[in-house]
Amino acid sequence: GTSYSAIHEHMTGEGNRIFEEIMATPILNDAAEIVQVIEGIRDVTRRVGLQEEVRRNKEYLENIIVNSSDMIITTDLQGKVVTFNPGAEHMLGYTQEEVLGTDIEALWKAPEERRRLMAEVKARGFVNNYPTTLIGKDDQEVEISLSLAELRDSEGHVLGTVGISKDVTEENRLRRKLIEREMELRKANDFMNKIIQSSPDAIMATDMKGNIIIWNQAAEETLGYRATDVIGKMNIDRIYPPGTAKRVMQMMRSPEHGPVGKLRSYPMVYVRQDGEVVEGNLSSAIIYDADGVETASVGIFVDLEERLNMERKLRQTQEQLLQSEKLAAMGRLTSQIAHELNNPLYGIMNTLELLKTEISPQNKRRKILEMALSETERLSEMLRKMLSFSKPDEETKQPSDINNILDEILLLHEKQLREHSITLSISLGENLGPVYASKNQLRQVFLNMIANARDAMPDGGTLTVATRGVEDMLHIEFSDTGTGIRKEDLSKIFDAFFTTKDSIKGVGLGLSVCYGFIKDHGGDIRVESHPDSGTTFTITLPVH
Structure with a gap:
């Protein structure tokens, strides 16, 4: 019915x-x-x-929810779980039956974070790709990227929320590992950069076109260029003599200079920013990529200026030692010769003096006799110098004023110098302090310097005598405008019996004796000279 x-x-x-x-x-x-x-x-x-269309759509959406690898969870207005798809089961380890109807905040590591997030969803309607952390079944933390939106019915009434989450735990782990790796690489790079910058040797690197890409502090100090002025702005050719950079690359690529790609301790000169040349050793290498292709080159330059200066000083000391040994040997020889000749020579002189008394001044033979006596006296003076050379006067040294000694000598010789058309220029320093010395020996040294300067200016000129203090040393300079000394003779002028004068004027003992006197006083004599440009002798003595 x-x-x-x-x-x-x-x-x-x-x-x-x-x-x-x-x-x-x-x-x-x-x-x-x-x-x-x-x-x-x-x-x-x-x-x-x-x-039918609604049924198909519902079935389609259910299939999406069931088969999605992402976690899809819907909640009602009280925050109770309504939907918990297989993707959520797999991600969190809970079954659907364990979760449906429970409070969603139980799954959050920080529930208060969800409350803040819900306030934003209510204000905006959705939140996309929010990073947060949920707690799985075994208290395992799961990092997710959450997109959350309001769920509404056909009339627009809010029914709850739907959240779709992607598991980013492994992605974040890899990202953190990558960040850690980058930090390690950055630390390693910073450490390597500190090593490069702290190196006492100049380190520089270039690309294969020669453009500078590394320039450490030692390179700045050694070559004068600032890193900011050369990195990416200057080619390495600028600091090499012409053609040298190309030759260095050829040597690195050749097996003749060691392993291919390397060059060890090769003598090299660089040109500083101020134009000065710097000497040292270069060790360099070519840098290859994983495929063996040349990508850059790096060089370490050891500045040997200090070492080379020490070697030069050592050679100078050795030469001075050799000179002293030569002087000592020559001194012993000359002493023997002088002693052997002195006695007969005085006999000849006395005989000649007796003969003078027997021959009247008007006699022609008297002039010949006087000439013989003059030459004998000259020979006697030579022997005296030889004895002085071999064994200087053992005079008591005492504090002496160099300026006073020079004043006395120059006063006596000023007239004689004027007669030779030589102008005297005097510049004596003030408050120089005394030197501990033998006055007679210093007089002999200064007289010899003045005599040499006079002989070097046969046509006249200017003799400049100057004194000055340099730290704890006193410098006495004798500069003439004479004929100068040839370069090949400069190293021999202090040798005994070496002379550039005529045989009538000397036998080459003056400077040797002077050198011995000054060395005995703890000083030194240096000479600078160029042919036709004059000569300067600089005597240095320690201030007492």
Whole structure:
């Protein structure tokens, strides 16, 4: 006695599917018996189509939720879990039955963070790619990237929220590992840079075109260029003599100078920014990439200026020692010769003096006799110098004023120098302090310097005598404008019996004796000279 309806499907002549709903409603009498049935038919094709589309869409969405590898969780307005897909099960380790109906905040590591996030969702309607952490079944932390939005019905009423999350735990682990690796590389790079910058030797590197890419502090100090002025701005050719950079690369590529790609301790000169040349040793290498292709070159330059200066001083000391040994040997020889000749020579001189008394001054033979006596006296003077050379006067040294000694000598010789057309220029320093010396020996040295200067200016000139203090040393300079000394003779002028004068003027003992006197006083004599440009002798003595 109840109403009944059924959906009937049939095909039209055109092949279209038609859905019709057949409805039957019974009419009953007083005895509840069916006396009549009212039937109706209506086309429900559109309604059935919409229901089918809704079913398919629902099935499609359910398939997405079930098969998605992402975690999809929906909650109601109280925060209770409504949907918990297999992706969520796999990610957190819980089954759907364990989670449905529970409070979603139980899954959050920081529940208060979700509350703040929900306030933002209510304000904006959604949040995308929010990084946070959930707690899995075994208290395992799962890092996720969460996109959260409000869930609404067809009329726009909020039903809850839907969250879709991607597991970024491994991605974050790799990212952190990469960051740690980058920090390690940065530390290693900083440490390597500190090593390069702290090196006492100049370190420089270039690309294969010669453009400078590394320039440490020692390179700045050694070559004068600042790193900011050369890195990426200057080619290495600038600091090499012409053609040298190319030759260095050829040597590194050749097996003749060691392993290919390397050059060890090769003597090298660089040109400083101020134009000065720096000497040293270069060790360099070519840098290759993983495929063996040349990418750069690096060089370490050891500045040997100090070492070379020490070697020069050592050679100078050795030469001075040799000179002293030569002087000592010559002294012993000359002493023997002088002593052997002195006695007969004095006999000859006395005989000549006696003969002078017997020959009248008007006699022609008297002039010949005087000439013989003069030459004998000259020979005696030579022997005296030889004895002085071999064994200087053992005079008591005492504090002496150099300026006073020079004043006395120059006063006596000024007239003689003027007669030789020589102008005297005097520049004596003040408050020089005394030297501990033998006055007579210093007089002999200064007289010899003046005599040499006079002989070097046969046509006149200027003799400059100057004194000055340099730290704890006193400098006495004798400068003339004379003929000068040849370069090849400079190293020999202090040798005994070496002279550039005529044999009549000397036998070459003057400077040797002077050198010995000054060395005995703890000083030194230096000479600077160029042919036709004059000569300067500089005597240095320690201040007492």
